[in-house]
Amino acid sequence: MxxxxxxxxxxxxxxxxxxxxxxxxxxxxxxxxxxxxxxxxxxxxxxxxxxxxxxxxxxxxxxxxxxxxxxxxxxxxxxxxxxxxxxxxxxxxxxxxxxxxxxxxxxxDPVQKAVRDALIAFMAATAEAQAEATKSAQRVGIDARKGDETRYRGKKPSYDRATFEKVVDLLGNGAGASAIAKATGVSRQSVLRIRDDRANAEKALAKWDVA
Known part of the structure; x- marks a missing residue:
């Protein structure tokens, strides 16, 4: 085995x-x-x-x-x-x-099988939902690039795109904001902003054309 x-x-x-x-x-x-x-x-x-x-x-x-x-x-x-x-x-x-x-x-046992299968279904559905959320955020970023590049862009994000994706991945795995901040070097406040409004965080990266 x-x-x-x-x-x-x-x-x-x-x-x-x-x-x-x-x-x-x-x-x-x-x-x-x-x-x-x-x-x-x-x-x-x-x-x-x-x-x-x-x-x-x-x-x-x-x-x-x-x-x-x-x-x-x-x-x-x-x-x-x-x-x-x-x-x-x-x-x-x-x-x-x-x-x-x-x-x-x-x-x-039929009850144990039902619980097992329900948990598998939930975890698989969560994985697909996370993928859809990421795609949606990316579309927002693309739309932002197509807009007027001369408009006010707001404060530049303190993290790059790779770090943003790592934060998103850790959030999806259930990690806490403090632990994510420690692991990525991103402030806890920024982690919470990404958690609460992922699409807007992605849009900010796109506005500043952060790689």
């Missing part, structure tokens, strides 16, 4: 080294790791990604699949829920690094 880490890595997310280190620091003994780089978790199904295909080939009954969070499997509700159900049916246990969640198909 093997423990396999699957990490989907984009330019805006935590890097592969960090995801593995985070898993090992949480007590997981990783036998193998697959890193997916530069592939959308929204438009490309897990089984259609290069490393996703390898993951399907590698997993055997009794294996444990480790992911930082279910959004690493994807940000499409149907794809994520189908993938997890498929893995559980094959006797694979799915575990998350964040909050140490465990999903498997061993339980026969």
């Amino acid at each position: 093997s423990t396999i880490l699957y990490a989907r890595v984009s330019t805006l997310d935590q890097n592969a080294t960090h995801q593995r280190a985070q898993a090992e620091a949480s007590g997981f003994k990783i036998d193998d790791a697959l890193f997916e780089e530069g592939v959308s978790g929204v438009t490309t199904r897990l089984q259609d990604r290069p490393q996703g295909k390898r993951l399907y080939d590698k997993l055997r009954p009794g294996d444990t699949l480790v992911v930082r969070w279910v959004d690493r499997l994807g940000r499409n509700y149907q794809d994520v829920t189908e993938a997890i159900r498929d893995f559980m049916a094959r006797g694979v246990v799915i575990r998350t690094v964040i909050n140490n969640m465990t999903f498997d198909g061993a339980t026969k």
Whole structure:
């Protein structure tokens, strides 16, 4: 039986080294790791990604699949829920690094199964909703660039776009404002502004053309 880490890595997310280190620091003994780089978790199904295909080939009954969070499997509700159900049916246990969640198909109790399936559905829906929120904020930024560049732009953000995306990612994972401020170097007040009005924060970055 093997423990396999699957990490989907984009330019805006935590890097592969960090995801593995985070898993090992949480007590997981990783036998193998697959890193997916530069592939959308929204438009490309897990089984259609290069490393996703390898993951399907590698997993055997009794294996444990480790992911930082279910959004690493994807940000499409149907794809994520189908993938997890498929893995559980094959006797694979799915575990998350964040909050140490465990999903498997061993339980026969109907109430426990219902709770498990509802939690999977909720987590997958949250991942898709976060992706939609990010896309919406990006559209606001694009629209802002098309506007009158000579109009008053307000105060320049104290963070760049990469830091903004890291703050958004940590907020989506349930981290508190103080912890995020410490991890990113962004003031707690700025973290709260991003949390409460993400679209406006994205718009401010676009106005100042912050990369």
